[in-house]
Structures are given as C-alpha cells and as structure tokens.
Amino acid sequence: MRVRLVTLLALVAAGVASGCNGTTAASDQVEASPQMVSVTITSANGRHAFLVETARTKDQQERGLMFRTDIPQNGGMLFAPYPPEGGPPREANFWMKNTPSPLDIMFIRADGTIARIAENTAPQSETQIPSGEPVSAVLELRGGRALDLGIAEGDHVAWAGRKSP
Numbered sequence: 001m002r003v004r005l006v007t008l009l010a011l012v013a014a015g016v017a018s019g020c021n022g023t024t025a026a027s028d029q030v031e032a033s034p035q036m037v038s039v040t041i042t043s044a045n046g047r048h049a050f051l052v053e054t055a056r057t058k059d060q061q062e063r064g065l066m067f068r069t070d071i072p073q074n075g076g077m078l079f080a081p082y083p084p085e086g087g088p089p090r091e092a093n094f095w096m097k098n099t100p101s102p103l104d105i106m107f108i109r110a111d112g113t114i115a116r117i118a119e120n121t122a123p124q125s126e127t128q129i130p131s132g133e134p135v136s137a138v139l140e141l142r143g144g145r146a147l148d149l150g151i152a153e154g155d156h157v158a159w160a161g162r163k164s165p
Contacts, residue, residue: 039078039139041114043155050141052076058084064140066098071142076103078159080137089134094118096125102143106157107131114153117146 039050052075055061061079065071082092089110096103105118118129120143131138139157146152 037078037159037161039157039159041149041151041155041157043149043151045150048074048149048151050074050076052078052139052141055079056081056084060084064094064099065101065103067100069100071101071103073142074145076139076141076145078137078139080108080159082135082137089136091133092131092135092138093128094138094140095128096121096123099123104141104143104146104151105129106139106141106146106151107133107135108137108139108157109133110136112156112158114151114155114157117151117153119146120144 035054036051037054039052041048041050051072055064055077061082061084064079065077083090092107094105100123102120102123105121106114107116107118109115115135116132121129137157
C-alpha cells in the first residue's frame with residue numbers, strides 16, 4: 001500500500017511540475033494541444049483514412065509538426081482553416097525548419113480537392129514550399145504516404161467540420 005501511495009504522489013507531483021494540474025498562472029499558460037480529426041482522401045484507388053491533429057490557431061499553425069519524430073503511419077496535421085484568421089483562400093508557403101521528419105504536404109482548395117502535393121519534403125530545410133494557388137487548408141502526412149497510397153493532385157479530401165464551398 002505504501003509503495004502505491006508513494007507512486008501516486010510521485011505521479012501527482014510530476015503532473016503539477018509539468019503543468020498538468022489544470023491551473024496555470026497567466027505567464028505560464030500554454031496553448032491547448034491540437035485536437036484530433038478524421039480525414040478521408042478519396043483517390044482513384046479508393047478511400048484512405050487518417051487520424052490527424054488540427055492546427056487552427058496562428059500559434060499552432062506556426063509550430064506545425066516542428067521537432068516531431070513520432071508521426072504515425074496514418075497521422076499528421078491538418079491546417080484548417082487556412083489562414084487561421086479565416087477569410088478567402090490564399091496562397092500558402094510552408095517550410096521544414098526545425099522539422100526532422102520528411103512530410104508530404106497537400107495544399108487543398110476550397111472545394112476539397114488537392115491542388116498540389118509536395119512529396120517527401122526535405123527535413124530541416126528553410127526552402128519555401130508554395131501552394132501554387134490559393135488554398136483553404138493544408139494537410140501534412142508522414143513523408144511517402146501519398147506515393148504509397150496513390151494519392152494525387154485532384155483527389156478529394158474530407159474531414160468533420162469542413163464547410164462545403
């Protein structure tokens with residue numbers, strides 16, 4: 001019983017030390033973690049399901065998948081709406097600075113179709129990756145997934161909460 005109590009106290013202390021106690025001072029506030037959303041891409045060879053994090057705020061979109069090495073096989077991040085402040089679709093430029101894992105970056109038009117796929121982007125690169133046209137969302141997947149699954153430009157992307165044009 002004593003071992004369990006000591007273990008429980010250690011876990012509670014670790015949670016408080018890491019800010020997991022649910023209350024923080026204003027100067028210590030950390031933005032809430034992105035939520036998860038199901039994304040389906042319909043391609044010529046079928047439907048492909050992913051469970052990805054959402055980046056809806058400016059801070060979340062600026063950080064994206066930086067510093068991440070643990071991107072699941074069918075995981076990634078959805079930047080929607082893009083831009084985070086809303087408004088009409090606009091051209092996007094992404095980069096891989098501080099991102100150690102290659103990504104497939106899919107730029108999505110307002111109608112839900114993929115405008116452009118930047119496949120297996122170079123980790124840690126500061127080279128701009130442009131959408132090439134106005135977009136309303138961007139989906140980042142683990143590098144190589146688009147090729148593995150036969151996902152192509154023009155394929156349709158859907159997720160819960162997406163407004164139809």
